[in-house]
Amino acid sequence: MNDDTADVDRLFARLSAEGTHRDPDDHPAPEKLSAYQANELSPEEDSEIQEHLAQCTLCTELLLDLQRFLDPPSEDLPREGVADFETAAGWRELRGRMGTEAKAVSEFPRPRRAASLKIAYSLVAALALTVVGLGLYAVKLHGDLKAPRAGNHILLASAQTRGTAEPSDSISLHETPNGFSVTLVKPPEIDFPEYVAEISREKAPETGAKVLLAKSLHYQEGEGVTILLSKDDFKPGIYKIELSGLRGRQSSSVATYRLSILP
Amino acid sequence: MERDPILELIAQIQAGIRVEENSEKLFRRFRPSVQSFFVRKGFSVEDSRDLTQDVFLRVFKAIHTFRGESRFERWLWEIAAHIYFNEVRRRRTEKRDGLETSLDTPVENDDGSSPAPGIPTSDPSPEEQVIKGEQLAAFRAALQELPDQMRRCCLLRYEKGLKYQEIAIVMKISIETVKAHLHQARKRLAARLEAKREKEP
Numbered sequence: 001m002n003d004d005t006a007d008v009d010r011l012f013a014r015l016s017a018e019g020t021h022r023d024p025d026d027h028p029a030p031e032k033l034s035a036y037q038a039n040e041l042s043p044e045e046d047s048e049i050q051e052h053l054a055q056c057t058l059c060t061e062l063l064l065d066l067q068r069f070l071d072p073p074s075e076d077l078p079r080e081g082v083a084d085f086e087t088a089a090g091w092r093e094l095r096g097r098m099g100t101e102a103k104a105v106s107e108f109p110r111p112r113r114a115a116s117l118k119i120a121y122s123l124v125a126a127l128a129l130t131v132v133g134l135g136l137y138a139v140k141l142h143g144d145l146k147a148p149r150a151g152n153h154i155l156l157a158s159a160q161t162r163g164t165a166e167p168s169d170s171i172s173l174h175e176t177p178n179g180f181s182v183t184l185v186k187p188p189e190i191d192f193p194e195y196v197a198e199i200s201r202e203k204a205p206e207t208g209a210k211v212l213l214a215k216s217l218h219y220q221e222g223e224g225v226t227i228l229l230s231k232d233d234f235k236p237g238i239y240k241i242e243l244s245g246l247r248g249r250q251s252s253s254v255a256t257y258r259l260s261i262l263p
Numbered sequence: 264m265e266r267d268p269i270l271e272l273i274a275q276i277q278a279g280i281r282v283e284e285n286s287e288k289l290f291r292r293f294r295p296s297v298q299s300f301f302v303r304k305g306f307s308v309e310d311s312r313d314l315t316q317d318v319f320l321r322v323f324k325a326i327h328t329f330r331g332e333s334r335f336e337r338w339l340w341e342i343a344a345h346i347y348f349n350e351v352r353r354r355r356t357e358k359r360d361g362l363e364t365s366l367d368t369p370v371e372n373d374d375g376s377s378p379a380p381g382i383p384t385s386d387p388s389p390e391e392q393v394i395k396g397e398q399l400a401a402f403r404a405a406l407q408e409l410p411d412q413m414r415r416c417c418l419l420r421y422e423k424g425l426k427y428q429e430i431a432i433v434m435k436i437s438i439e440t441v442k443a444h445l446h447q448a449r450k451r452l453a454a455r456l457e458a459k460r461e462k463e464p
Contacts, residue, residue: 008452011402012421030344034337039435047411053433054415057423060433062344065300067432069340076296087294090312091287094319 023056033059037066171241171257172224179231184243185224186254192245194218195225195254199241211239269335277327290319293339300343306350314350318343398456405455409448412436416444 028036028049035041036049053060068076078084170185184197195217211233217225225243241257269292276285297318301311321342329338406414412434419425419433420441430441 005449005453007456008402008449009421011399011452011456012417014399015403015406016422027348030341030348033344034333034341037435038333038337050415050434051411054418060419060423060425060429061303062347063433064429065303065344066337066340069296069300069336069343070334072296076299078291078295084291087291090294090316091290094290094316094323095283097316097320098323 023058024052027056027059028052030062033063034066037063170255171259173259176228180229180234180259181226182229182241182257182259183224183226184241184255184257186219186243186245190245190254191219192247192252192254194246196244196246196251197225197227197241198244199227199229199239199259201237201239267334270331273326273329273331273335277329286323289322293336294319296336297339297343300340301347304347314346317346321346398459401459402452402456405452409451413444413448416441417448420445 032041032045032049036046039046041049053063078087170187171182172185173180173182175181186195197212197214197217199212199214201211212229214227217227219225227241237260239259241259243254243257244251245254269289272285272289276282276289294315298311298315301314302308306314318339322339325342329335406417409417415434416430419430420427425433427438427441431438434441
């Protein structure tokens with residue numbers, strides 16, 4: 001290093017020490033920074049962002065973070081083959097919050113951000129009603145779309161499972177010459193040696209009346225629990241199927257399914 | 264062509280296929296990235312966990328709006344950056360100043376490389392303090408006369424203490440170009456200083 005470049009370094013140090021380049025107060029939106037990174041801006045905008053970056057530690061760090069998201073180092077990746085209890089706990093917490101949100105249709109306020117505005121809760125309640133209504137409509141629509149028409153009846157089904165099984169995947173049915181074959185799929189994390197299905201008619205005139213109790217059912221891996229319903233017992237109507245797991249004398253509810261047999 | 268497995272996961276979630284299972288996969292894959300993002304920003308591990316939850320809550324709430332036109336990681340980063348800005352603003356409003364000071368991430372050095380010479384590690388030395396004010400003003404003026412990209416590289420290296428590779432990412436140029444810019448800049452600035460010195464009586 002000659003004397004002149006040494007002077008340059010000292011002058012840079014002096015400038016830096018004087019804080020001549022503090023971060024600006026305003027920053028581009030993250031979307032704009034990511035558009036810059038992806039070369040989606042005009043040359044003028046590109047130059048504007050570069051000028052900002054040259055002055056702004058916060059935004060340069062953010063841009064480097066974006067690069068790290070796109071090309072993560074090994075420490076930012078899940079550890080293969082290692083039980084990650086922290087992530088598991090995080091997922092459980094998130095599920096809980098999402099579940100709460102599904103009911104409230106609003107982010108559950110954490111203590112540090114608690115909002116006590118009654119009007120907000122009123123809006124949340126109104127939104128919740130709207131979403132529940134839309135959800136019911138979607139379930140019905142989904143059922144309509146997948147309704148099999150192989151026989152003389154139209155069969156509609158929906159399910160409310162307690163675990164991870166998707167309602168759309170958890171019940172399948174078709175008409176046989178003598179009745180209906182219903183296959184129930186349980187969430188994979190729930191497992192019992194034996195199952196019982198209680199089928200009752202949901203709508204009038206025999207509301208709640210027990211129609212059938214199917215006992216000693218076993219789960220066939222890859223298929224599910226299959227129940228055959230006779231046409232003599234199952235006239236057109238809406239039925240509720242409650243699947244319970246049995247372990248010894250202990251019975252636990254697994255899932256509830258709804259079956260509509262339309263004429 | 265095989266589809267990006269992450270986009271495939273998201274497409275399934277959007278289509279209502281194994282939503283919970285696929286959402287969990289997405290969370291497991293990206294939680295470490297998001298959490299380490301907040302830790303790097305100076306938040307405590309506990310706060311980083313909370314903010315990571317906020318990010319994923321927003322991700323899953325809005326996942327139907329993700330159109331798959333760019334990488335999911337980019338969208339995820341945008342959400343994380345918004346939550347970061349919001350949190351910084353919230354804390355500033357609460358007049359907690361601890362976080363702001365920690366936002367200035369300590370400068371790391373390349374393996375075996377020397378620290379950026381422009382970054383003062385302590386108070387200016389007596390030698391630095393004798394640099395005359397007019398010399399500094401002349402230096403500032405000379406810096407402003409450098410071509411834009413060269414000047415920006417100088418600021419990022421000597422002011423912000425970025426590594427060559429980081430400057431290359433920020434400026435979207437190669438490391439070689441960064442080095443060439445810095446080399447040229449120092450030569451030009453040194454020449455300007457020398458020329459000024461020769462003019463002085």
